[in-house]
Amino acid sequence: MNAVFYLSAVVAVVATLMVITRLNAVHALLYLIVSLLSVAVIFFVLGAPFVAALEVIVYAGAIMVLFVFVIMMLNLGPQTVERERSWLLPSMWIGPTILTLILAGELIYCVLQDRTHGLMGTSVVGPKQVGITLFGPYLLGVELASMLLLAGLVGAYHLGRRDPEEKQDKGGNG
């Protein structure tokens, strides 16, 4: 199982690097999907099959489809690729690289501090346990998140709503 973990970790890192360096937006998104899928495999290997399934259904299967959908609608041509190329200068890399190096340093430090807790061999957390925990101790968090989502939904509906006057105009024309 260790080999599977490292393999999918390598795939995730490489795919994410490709996401950043691709000039064509759709190609970048495809690599992002690969990255999400390999993260799902990592979750599965770590004993969280429910989270792995949700990662595939929600992130790779729904959110990324909407991203691709929007980019399809924008109809980006070859000129956008050229513009991306002009934006992705080597000098742009300095700031993000320093920040990520700091994060990587912190991560390595934490992992080295906590040697005793191996990544593998943890118990498998099934859907039932996830549900019991979500609707037990974390009920308040779930309710808050659902209210936030509802607010987002109502907001999107408001923005997408057709004005009553506009509708009348359309009716008159048709």
Next chain:
Amino acid sequence: MNEIIRSLIIVVGVLVVMLSISAGLIWLERRMLGLWQDRYGPNRAGPFGLMQVMADMIKILFKEDWIPPFADRPVFVIAPAVVVVTTLMSFAVIPFAPSIGVVNLNIGLLFFLGMAALGVYSVVLGGWSSGSKYSLLGGLRATAQMLSYEVFMGLSLMGVVILAGSFNLGDIVEAQRKMWFCIPQFIGLVIFIIAGFAETHRLPFDLPEAESELVAGYHSEYSGMKFGMFFVGEYLGITLISAMIVTLFFGGWLGPVLPPLVWFLLKTLVFVLGFILARASLPRPRYDQLMSYAWKVLLPLSLLNLVVTGGIVLAVG
């Protein structure tokens, strides 16, 4: 060692059987359409026209495999493979008989939903990478349609999960020993079947490839075996949805006298024929009708079904 050989045989067996069933369905569909529309189907090549499948295969394999110069090459090549791979992956979690199944996953149902969600990319990317207006329009329609119907495809199945108390498809079949779930979950069944038609974009809901307005929709630019992959993917999808209906609502391999595998295949065949009959008899709706039907009728209905089922299970058990 025996275990490994056994599972290898099952994996290869499922692959071969599913691919040959989906090829055979091409013949079956044309014959049945002929029967129901009061004409002969393909009846010349071989007995009952069975060799028609071989003729079609030879023709499609030897066709020129042309990639349009304005297409996005790598994506154009990957797109048709996605649908076949994701659909075949879904068959891994289906229990064909008590001990015949590729993997016994405790999140089996979620795995199926995840693979169905990934299958959308095939049409989306196929439509986008072709670089043609008709393909793009077909791709857009397919994305919106499949995303919308996916939402309550999952929700409609949650009633079954509540009754069985598990996401494991084997456990769900076992839970139907007393009564098939098609009776207590009738609304769930109807919603799932409608969503299944939309997911496989079969005829009443085949607006992504509506030939009367979009040439051939997302696969307008495809030819040869790449087009063939979309075609095989569609028939694999029909088989998969039928197998899922049987597993979730009609007791899977349960049944008297005959061996379990035979029961499973017979029940699946009935629903496959149902898919073909729907194609033979139903006209397509308009696109806005399709979408508003999804969000204004089916979504509230599946939520209601979920709440009522949960309430009854809480009250009784």
